[in-house]
Every structure is written in C-alpha cells, then in structure tokens.
Amino acid sequence: MEKISLAADRYLVADPAQKAMAMELYRSVCALPLVCPHGHVDPSLFADPAASFGSPADLFIIPDHYVTRMLYSQGIPLETLGVPGVDGQAAPGQGNLDHREVWRLFCENFHLFRGTPSGIWLADELATVFGIHEKPCAANAGRLYEQIAGKLCLPEFRPRALFERFNIEVLCTTDAATDTLEHHAAIRSSGWKGQVLPTFRPDALVNLGHPDWRAQVDHLSQVSGIDVVDFPTYLRALEQRREFFKHMGAKATDHAALTPATLVLSPPEAGRIFQHALRGDCLPGDAARFTAHMLVEMARMSIEDGLVMQLHPGALRDHNRQIFQRFGPDKGADIPLQTEYTRNLLPLLERFGSHPGLTLVLFTLDESTYSRELATLAGHYPALRLGPPWWFYDSLNGMARYFDQVMETAGIYNTAGFNDDTRAFCSIPARHDVWRRAAANWVAGLLVRRLVDEEDAFDIMHELAIGLAKRTYKL
C-alpha cells in the first residue's frame, strides 16, 4: 500500500540554502492560530454542540466542488458521487445511494488529484486530521471508509472540537443579507468560546436580473421590518441589515459580480430603475448598471458603518447549464472571464478611493491583472488592499505567481494576508499550511538574495501569516 508521507519540509523549494531559511521562517509561524476572515463554512455546524460531519463521503466528496469537478471531468457523473439534485433530494435513481460506493469511486480515482491543490489538502486532512497514512485506492477504500466513519462518531471529531483542535482564532462565514443569523445567535448564546462571525452578502438583492429578485426584496422587507417600496426604503433596509450583521459580530461584507464595473447613478435614475424592477420590467442593461451603482452605495455604507468591503468578480457562473439545471449552483462549473479593473473601478475610486474610512479588498480570477491593474491600483489608493490568490489560484504555484507579480508593485502592506475561502471545514488547516509554506518560500527567496535582512524577513512572515489579515479585517 502506498504511503501518504507528510515530510516536515514538504512544499519547500529545492535549493538547500533557501529551503533552510524557508523552514526557519515557516517554523516561526506554524503554531500561530488560524485567522479566517473569509469563507463559506456552514455556521450550523457550530450551533449544535452535537452536530456531526456525516459520512466520509459527506465530509470529503459530496459538498466539495473542487473534488467533484475533477472526477466529473474524467467522465464520472455527479449522480454517482451522491451530489443531490436541485430538489434537495438525491438524484433520480440514487435514492439509496451507498456512501461507501461514492467513497470507493473517489479512492479509485485518487490519482486524478496528483499535483493539484485538492490532492495536497486531501492528503493532509487524511493524515493530520484522521491519522490515515495510506494513499486512497480501490484496494483500501473500504478499510479507509470504516476508519474515518469510526472517528467521525467520536466526540473529538465533532465540528466544535475540531475548531478548537485546529486552533482557529476566528472564522467568518458568508451569509445572505436576509439571513436571520439564527445559527450565529445560537453559537453566541451557547456560551461556547469559538469565534464564528457572519459576513454580509447582498448579491441576491442587488442583481435585478435574477428571477428570484422580487422574492428577495419581499424577504428583505420582512426581516428588516422596513417596507421596501422604493429605492430609498431599499437602501434603508440594507443599512438596517448591515447594522444587524455588525451587531452580530460581522466585520465585512462580500460582493460577487460578473465584472467589477462601478457606476454612480443619479438618485432619480437609480429610483427609476428600481421602480421598473419592482414592476418586473427591468430594461436591458439596467440590471448591470444598477449592480455597478450598488457597489458604490455599498462603499458609501462601509465608510459609514466601518464594515470592510470585499469584491470577488469575474466568474461566469454555471457555465454548464445541464449541471446547473440538475444540481444547482456551485457544482464546479463556474469559469473565469477576462476582467478589467482600471476603468471599471474608476467611478468608485474617484469617489471613495482615498477615503480613510474605506477598506476595499479586491480579488481576481484573471491573473493577468495582478501586475497590470491590481498591484498598481493597490499601490496607489489608500482604500485598496489585494486579497490572496483566489479559488483556482489558491495553490502553491498560484501563490508563487501572486507573490512574484503583486508584491514588487503593490508593496506587502497593501495586501490582505490569507483567507481560505472554503466550505470544506476540515481543509482549513491544510490550506493555511500551504499558504504559510508558500510564503516561507517567497520570503526565503528575498532573504537568500539579500533583498531583505533577517529581521525584515521574520517580520514579513508574521504579517503574511496573520498580521495583515487581522489588520485588514479589523479582527
């Protein structure tokens, strides 16, 4: 049986001198707590002290679109992986799908993850969290399933216990603007000391083109207690929700958009578009203009209430419509687009880019913008910070490209440290570990080439590990 070996110097560069420095730098931060200012972990996991992760397939495969997309790309249907259909039920004919069978398919195809970040995280989780030191394969699939399933029944493998074992200082979730945050309330009132904070995400409310938009607005009226009848009441209701989120511990908002377009509409025009939308007759182009305007409104509100603003643009969601229709969103079929920031952000930055009260953290799925647009913008505007490599680029090479292309121009202190951005809770330590090792490689590269001295190097290392994230997100 092949071994998973997690060597102490794994992922560190080949050159012995640089590796030795990287190891020392890594060691200086590897025991620091994990600061998680952005992610998609389900807060309900922590609301109930007795919550569990379910089966090994529930934990490692079914909800993780990083994993299912790779299997799908090699012709394995999502149905056979236990991915539930849009009705929330198992896919047709899969009603009594055996999770052992899902797990076996995964183990049989574990070679597909060679050289991928998912492969790194999975191996690390198996070894570090579950003490499994064999590479999954057809032969050991059954045995591994039993081992993991057995552990998942133990109290020390419940979410809260792992949260503590993982040494998570703070974990921010991402929540719809209309969310009642009942799980967050339950966590707070339970007396458990784990910090799990909500993040305000109003995407569904600002996208006029979404078929569900009108229902969302009604929902907003209901949860805010403000009857949304026009654009001013809509803004007031959003402000109310932000205040509620802030009261519940939120530090930030998050905004996904097809593009980073921003725009300042006149109040009458914004009002007119909003009224049209309420009546269900949004004109072509108006939805995009409204979304662009709302980014500026959100920046304004951030200055007023102090919530850090995050922007995650550039994904064409649900590219594979068959998959979307059958299984819904977030199934590994979102594909990046070329993205333009220089002109798109101009209206927002003209208004608020130099305001000391705004922190806007930018992310990208278009790496060609790192050195051309993002580093140059962040190296000028006081309000801007660059988020870490996102999604497909949350990987060793992706991080190396980020350090290489961003830092010289943006400067280290205009970046925002790391966030794991994951819904796979058990992968959090592995993801932070990869970042810390990649950062150590990079800083050691500065040190070995005498670009910084030792004192600088250890200082930078600490900033990258937790300092920048804590300061950017006011944690």
Place this chain on the structure above:
Amino acid sequence: MEKISLAADRYLVADPAQKAMAMELYRSVCALPLVCPHGHVDPSLFADPAASFGSPADLFIIPDHYVTRMLYSQGIPLETLGVPGVDGQAAPGQGNLDHREVWRLFCENFHLFRGTPSGIWLADELATVFGIHEKPCAANAGRLYEQIAGKLCLPEFRPRALFERFNIEVLCTTDAATDTLEHHAAIRSSGWKGQVLPTFRPDALVNLGHPDWRAQVDHLSQVSGIDVVDFPTYLRALEQRREFFKHMGAKATDHAALTPATLVLSPPEAGRIFQHALRGDCLPGDAARFTAHMLVEMARMSIEDGLVMQLHPGALRDHNRQIFQRFGPDKGADIPLQTEYTRNLLPLLERFGSHPGLTLVLFTLDESTYSRELATLAGHYPALRLGPPWWFYDSLNGMARYFDQVMETAGIYNTAGFNDDTRAFCSIPARHDVWRRAAANWVAGLLVRRLVDEEDAFDIMHELAIGLAKRTYKL
C-alpha cells in the same frame, strides 16, 4: 572552432538534487518511441522509398518559417534565403540561387538563434542526426555544407530510414479535407511498416470568406462524389470525406480559426448562409457565424465517427501582407491575438461538452488563458483535453509556464501530452527530447518538494512522454 556540446544533462534545472531526480525521470522515458499525433510533415517524403531531403538549405532553412523569420527580423530578405515566390518558382532574380550561399547566410547568423528553441533544435539535429559538433559560422559554412550534403545522398539519410532511426511509432500528417491521400495510399500499399496517418483539416471548406472557397466546394463535390448543391449535401460530403480519412487511418480532425467562437445556427439559417455563399454574396458577419456553426457540426460528426477534434485558434495569419503577396502563407508572419474561450466555447460545450463520445483538444497562442480559461474548462468538461504548448510556446520556458499554470487546475489527466506540430521532419526527435526534459524538470520539482512520491512521479513521467498522447488520440 566552437563546439556544439550536447551534455547528457542539458536543459535540466540547476539545483543538484532536483537535477538528479530529473535525470532519472528523463532516463525512464528517453528510449520510448516517439508518438506524433499532430504535425505538418509532408507525407510524400515517405511515399517514395527513394525520396530525399534535397540540399542542406532545403532541409534546414528554406521551408522552415521558424528559421527564416528570425533571419528576416534582422533584415535578411527572404529572397536571399531561397524562399520561393507564390508562383512556386524561385523569387525574381534568384532563379539560379546557390544553396551554398543560403547556407552561408544562415551559418553567419547562427548567433541569432542563441537562447531560442530553434537554436536548440538546430544544434541537436546537426549533432545527433548529422554528427556535426561545430557551431555553424562563416568560417565553417562551406565545409559543413559539404558534410551534410554528402550524408543526404546516403541511403541511411532517406526519410524512411530516418523515420525508423528516430523510433517514430506513429506520425500524423495534416491534410486538406479534399486531399486524395494518394501519398498515404502509396505508403500503405508499399508494404513499408512505418505508420503515417492522415488528419482531416476542412478549414478551406468552412471559411466562406476565402476567395478560393467556391473552388474548394467544387473540389469537394468531385472527390466525394456527392454533388454539393446545398447545406445538407455539403454536410454529407464532409461526412463522406471524414469516413474516407478514417478508412485511411485518420484518428483526428484539425481546425484552425481566427477565434474559438462557436454557435448553433438553425438549419434554415445555416442553409440560407450557405446558399448566399454559393452565389458569391456572403453577407458581412455571416462567414464568421458559419465557421462558428461548423465547429459545432464537426463536434457532432466527431461524436458520430469517433475522430478526435483539435482546435488551434488565435493566429492572425499573414500579418505582413508584403510577405504574403510575394511568398504566400506560412512564412513566419502570423501573429497571435488575445483569445477568449469561456464565452466562445459555450454553445459547443452546452451541446456536447459532457458527451462521452467527444474528445476536443484545445490549443492556444494566448498564454493568459492557461490558468484563467483553459485549465478551468478542461478541469470540468469531460470532452475537453488541453493540448501541449503550441508554436511560439513549444520551448523550454513555454513548457515550464504551461506546467506551472495548467496542471494544478486542469489536472494532469485532462491534458493531451505532447505533439511536435512541425513540418521540419528532422527536428522531431529534438522537439520530443526538449519536452521530455522539460517534463522531467517539472515532475522532479513535484518530487523534490514532496508533492508526489516516486511511484507517482515515474507514472506521471510516462504519461507525459507517451501515455496521454496515445490515450487522447486513441493511438
């Protein structure tokens, strides 16, 4: 006289530990046969057992636009390099151009190829194929010419002999859809055991804007025996040709296009556009829409007949019109364009991207699409595979960037291995050797950083050398 030295560890990384691993990995594949699923070698070379390569200038310079473009870029006119004019004759005033003089110009300017892939291939060919271990220069030009010319007269330097010496397992050519494949037939009927297979390339038949299109359609009618009078007969004739190619051993089709735009036209609309084109009054925009539609038709036919589909988009052909008018196409004056895949491929992928019967191999001349679009698409759609670095990126750095930017997201098994894509037959071993060394560097980088273990590493190495290519192209 300066030496060409082909050190055993050439092109391998500097770090001693990684280099030792790379050497071991390289050694594990360096004796494997060459699998060549895509290229532009002239099949007539192998049809006649007595065919020869002509003079040293015929072999190394005149037909190789990689070589002539570099000389041209430094002010050396193509006329003086013996490049024939569009009439197929030598350029005006060059009727009795001395190939020794062409060769001398090349040798005098050999320093221009320093650090370029052409420089690597040329040095390797001279040393490995012809036993020449001096760098070409003005002083040795005459002597080298005689040496090479002498060898080219020997039976062991005939194309079939070199094919065998090069250990080529299979060589796919690229052939117009209307080609009678007479050379391929001659090879098959000759009893020679070398595998030379045709590839179906219908570009001239799907580009309605080409001045020669109508003549091509008439040619199609003639060779297919199907009178092409409308869109349905046109499709039937294309299907007939594909069937003929398949019967002659073809495994794949190949499609060059300005962009990877795809589109599904309704049958009446496709028919209408086709009728207009037959009458010579193709409306503006219709040619591009028709080409986009035909890519979808070709994907449909690939599902029906099993031919692998290759797409090579993004070159603005014949950028230098003076050169085109005087010397015709493929003279080193094609320049890449920004290319967009995410939206462009959507119509085709929506229809066939998840179909188990389709294999679509994507290539690019826009490296910014590697991590943004191509790796993410190939990491999701079962039908997609990514071809190796193409043309200007078929180079050591180009390959390093490809491995770096593609593999983490696409996964190794969604790539298609290597193809040499060359019309310079004698450069084939050198090109595969560069790929195998670049791959060894990359895999050794995974190994030395403990991203994979030894067993994985050797397995991946074999996949990259021939496994992926054979499986992707069903060879």
Place this chain on the structure above:
Amino acid sequence: MEKISLAADRYLVADPAQKAMAMELYRSVCALPLVCPHGHVDPSLFADPAASFGSPADLFIIPDHYVTRMLYSQGIPLETLGVPGVDGQAAPGQGNLDHREVWRLFCENFHLFRGTPSGIWLADELATVFGIHEKPCAANAGRLYEQIAGKLCLPEFRPRALFERFNIEVLCTTDAATDTLEHHAAIRSSGWKGQVLPTFRPDALVNLGHPDWRAQVDHLSQVSGIDVVDFPTYLRALEQRREFFKHMGAKATDHAALTPATLVLSPPEAGRIFQHALRGDCLPGDAARFTAHMLVEMARMSIEDGLVMQLHPGALRDHNRQIFQRFGPDKGADIPLQTEYTRNLLPLLERFGSHPGLTLVLFTLDESTYSRELATLAGHYPALRLGPPWWFYDSLNGMARYFDQVMETAGIYNTAGFNDDTRAFCSIPARHDVWRRAAANWVAGLLVRRLVDEEDAFDIMHELAIGLAKRTYKL
C-alpha cells in the same frame, strides 16, 4: 540600528553553481559605463556647474512618484510629503513645510518599501552614493538627514560630479517638441564633456483632445518659425523641430499614447480633422484617429531623418482626479490598461515594418503581450525592437518575467537592452546594477542548463549591458 548591507552577491539566484556563473558574468560588465538612451532627468541639473540637488527630501522623496505613491497608498497625504500643488507652490498650509519633517515621515515608513524596487534603489543610493549603511527609521531620521544634507553641499555631490562618478557614457533626456533646448545648449557650450542628449517628444502636439493643444500649436509656430495654418505646415514645423533636435544631438523620439493604435488617414481627411481642431471643434473619435495617424507620420519622418522611434503606450494617466487637480500629472496615479498590439500596429507595420531605415522600440505595461504579441512581432519585423521592462516592471521579477517570456520568441538581438527611464538621477547606477544582476541571473540560467556555452554567455551579457542599447539607439 539595522544595517543596510550591500552584499557583493546581492539579487543573484540561490543555486550555488548558477550563482557562481552569474557572479562571473556580472563581474564582466559591472565596470562598463552606463548607457542611458531613455529617461526623464532634468537637463538643467547639468547646465549650471554649480547646480545642486537641494535637500535630502528634494533628492529622495518629493519629486519621485515611485516613492510618494507608496506612502500615499498607506494613507500619508501628498501635502505632508511636500509635493507642490499645481500652482507650483507648496500645498495650502504647507508653505513653510520642514523638509526634515518630510524626511522623518519617509524614514518612519521605510518598511513599506520592503521587497519593492524602490526599496532596492533607495538602499543602494544611500549606501553607494552617500555612504549610509543604516536602514532609515524614526530613530535615525534626523541624523541621516544631517549626513545627507552635509554631503549635498560638497562639490563632489553636484550633478556633474556625480554624472562623472557614475561613469555615465551618455544620458538622453525627454523634451517637449517645442522645447528650446536651452539647457542642452548651455551644457554643450560649457565645455563640460558629459554627453547629455535631448529626445523629441511631440505628445502635446499630436493629442488634439488636450485642452492646451491650441496653445501648443501656437508655441510650435513660434519656435519653428513656420506659421502653422494647416496640416502640411504642421508637418513641416514638426520636421523642422526634429531637425533642430537632431542638430542638438538627439538620437530618438518618444511617443506616449493611450493605445498603440496606428492608422493611415488620407491627406484630405487628416487635413480636415486638423482644421476642425484648429477651430476648436474636434469631432468625437477624431482625436484618437489623428494620434494614430501621427504615429505613422512619425515613423515616416524617422525613416527620413534617422531618429529612432520609441512608443510607450497603455497607461491611463491621472486615474485619481483629486490628485491630478491638486498636484498635477506624474504623481503615481497612472494605471495600466489592457493593451493590444497585433491589430493596432498593423497599419504602421504594413507601411514601414520592413523598411531598413526604421527602428521602432516598443514598450508595454501589459505583460500578457510579451509572449503573445510583442515577441512574435519583434521576431518577424525588421523595424521592431523590444524595449526593456518598463516602469512597474523595472524590477527583479519584472526583468525575470521579461527574459523568460520574450527572449525565446523574439531572440536576444531583437531587444533593445536597458534604459533606466528615471527622473531620479541618483538612482541611475542602482537601476543599471539591478538590470545587470538580473541579466546575469538569466544568462547564468542558460549556461548552467547548457543552452549556451561560455563564449556565447559572455557575449550575450555584454550585449545586454550596453551593446544592444548602443546599437539600437545608434549611440
């Protein structure tokens, strides 16, 4: 107190074998004179033998937008850095701003430059030019100020003395087309042997959309002695100025433009647009078309008078309008745009790209064009050369990416060596030193991987250090 240590092997790669080669290569060129074919140093510094650099803040901070932008990005207002307002005076309330205070702010925030090229240059200048081997910080700010201020009073720290100490062979400035070049004349007539040459930059005269355009044209009439009343007289006046610049030693022209669009207008159309502009009613789109046409006219003039043409496109100037309105242009708020060369340059290249009389040096702020467009164009057209990494990419990583992405395809001999492009005179030695070290790393990488032999390597190194620059700019 922390030390600035300028190790002899600084910035060289980690691998010992490659580093040893790089060191040898670097040593072979480190004593060569500095050739500076493009930059923005103020020629008045050399016109008066007694000119001085002012205070330490005048020298290192106030005029250097690389430095002030980084401080601004962290919330430090330009006012507090002594940046003068648009009226040429100190900003409101800053009339008697203490340069010691500006210097202290800079020293306190010196950590912001960690890992940036500015950080490298500043440390090198402090140590090499001023003999200061402490890192600036709050504690030593006052003392460092006195040390530097004291030196700046000495004759050996006057501009001419440093020019000689820096071993500058030739320094080209950049000058408005209407400039009288009085400082250049003063330098020439002073008998001082330092070579300071003007460069012809007509941007203000070709941008019809600029509010100041009409005044510029009147200025052109005045300095040229040609009454500009229509397009032909405008062209003649420009030709006269080019002739004057050439007479004053100019070797080149320089052109900044939003895009590299080129276009050939018919004489009547160019004339019509020009007449409209003279009357102040330039039609929408015409300004851009006129600029595009003027690039072709400038190429034509370059063929006639032999001046090398430089093109610096792709910056959206003055992105932060608040900063522009208060402090004017060139304050660190210019942001790059996606740039397209393949189609944009076609009209110019079609006409003049193969002309032996033209040298057109291309620069870019969009690194995705390196391998896709610029290297492929320069690897074909005889008239084209690629300039070195520009502005934000004039950095160790920027240079590494340039070598990596450009050289294989363009070939070394289609590049233009280095230029420092700086207005910070004292940073010139540091900038050339970074280039020479980065080049040594790259050439050593070729050597250690046996891509070139030793003889080639030292030859390439010399070319990169000064050979290519001297040949490209005919110096």
